[in-house]
Amino acid sequence: DPAGTTYRRVLLKISGEALMGDQGFGLHPPTVQRIAQEVQSVHALGVEICMVIGGGNIFRGLQGSAQGMERTTADYMGMLATVMNALAMQSALEALRVHTRVITAIRMDEVAEPYIRRRAVRHLEKKRVCIFAAGTGNPYFTTDTAATLRANEMSCEAIFKGTKVDGVYDKDPIKHPDAKRYDQVSYDDVLAKRLGVMDASAIALARDNNLPIIVFSLDEPGGFRGILAGEGTYTKVH
Numbered sequence: 203d204p205a206g207t208t209y210r211r212v213l214l215k216i217s218g219e220a221l222m223g224d225q226g227f228g229l230h231p232p233t234v235q236r237i238a239q240e241v242q243s244v245h246a247l248g249v250e251i252c253m254v255i256g257g258g259n260i261f262r263g264l265q266g267s268a269q270g271m272e273r274t275t276a277d278y279m280g281m282l283a284t285v286m287n288a289l290a291m292q293s294a295l296e297a298l299r300v301h302t303r304v305i306t307a308i309r310m311d312e313v314a315e316p317y318i319r320r321r322a323v324r325h326l327e328k329k330r331v332c333i334f335a336a337g338t339g340n341p342y343f344t345t346d347t348a349a350t351l352r353a354n355e356m357s358c359e360a361i362f363k364g365t366k367v368d369g370v371y372d373k374d375p376i377k378h379p380d381a382k383r384y385d386q387v388s389y390d391d392v393l394a395k396r397l398g399v400m401d402a403s404a405i406a407l408a409r410d411n412n413l414p415i416i417v418f419s420l421d422e423p424g425g426f427r428g429i430l431a432g433e434g435t436y437t438k439v440h
């Protein structure tokens with residue numbers, strides 16, 4: 203096992219909003235660079251890393267369709283937004299000398315590689331960080347589902363979902379100071395209690411394949427590496 207952790211291959215899922223910093227929209231390069239450092243420090247342990255990044259900082263299909271756009275077109279725009287985020291992350295990681303590949307679920311060969319499972323596995327074996335972009339390539343899905351799908355396909359041991367808070371709470375901890383954090387919670391409780399970890403199709407796909415989801419705070423410096431070493435606070439959904 204890589205030094206200091208029992209994990210060999212993991213998937214890190216972050217929302218697009220994690221990249222916008224204190225701005226209300228878009229990409230904030232210093233924030234992207236900070237997250238890239240978190241990834242680099244885990245990569246340095248020898249852990250093989252997959253990433254899926256959302257697109258909500260740029261465009262969400264549901265918002266577009268609520269304002270009159272055709273839903274599938276709006277969803278494709280959301281998927282394209284995730285490609286921009288993936289390229290920003292690639293650039294930040296490569297500035298730190300971490301080798302990466304952006305792999306898209308929608309072909310755009312001049313920009314990034316198309317998704318070919320065996321090829322992606324090979325990249326991981328060569329310690330390249332694989333950034334999976336364009337979601338699942340299908341409208342009506344989310345990047346949480348894409349993360350669960352790719353984590354299963356790549357045989358990741360867990361999904362690490364980096365958020366603003368250090369786990370899953372019984373109610374929104376930002377609004378309710380008395381909210382309680384779960385150390386662990388079952389997939390079925392997440393679904394039944396509608397705990398906002400990931401959308402229901404992502405949770406069901408993780409449950410049906412026994413893929414643990416570890417929810418932790420990305421705002422904590424060194425947090426990702428700490429969680430991989432079993433330190434710090436987090437919630438394990440399993």
Ligand code: UDP
Pocket residue numbers: 216217218219255256257258259261262263264276277278279280281283284336337338339340341342343344345346348
């Ligand atoms: N999307 C999609 N299919 C997918 C993944 C994403 O249609 O497989 C679209 C959808 O419109 C979504 C947008 O891309 O709103 C951005 O992804 P998401 O909302 O998951 O981003 P996040 O909330 O994680 O930033």
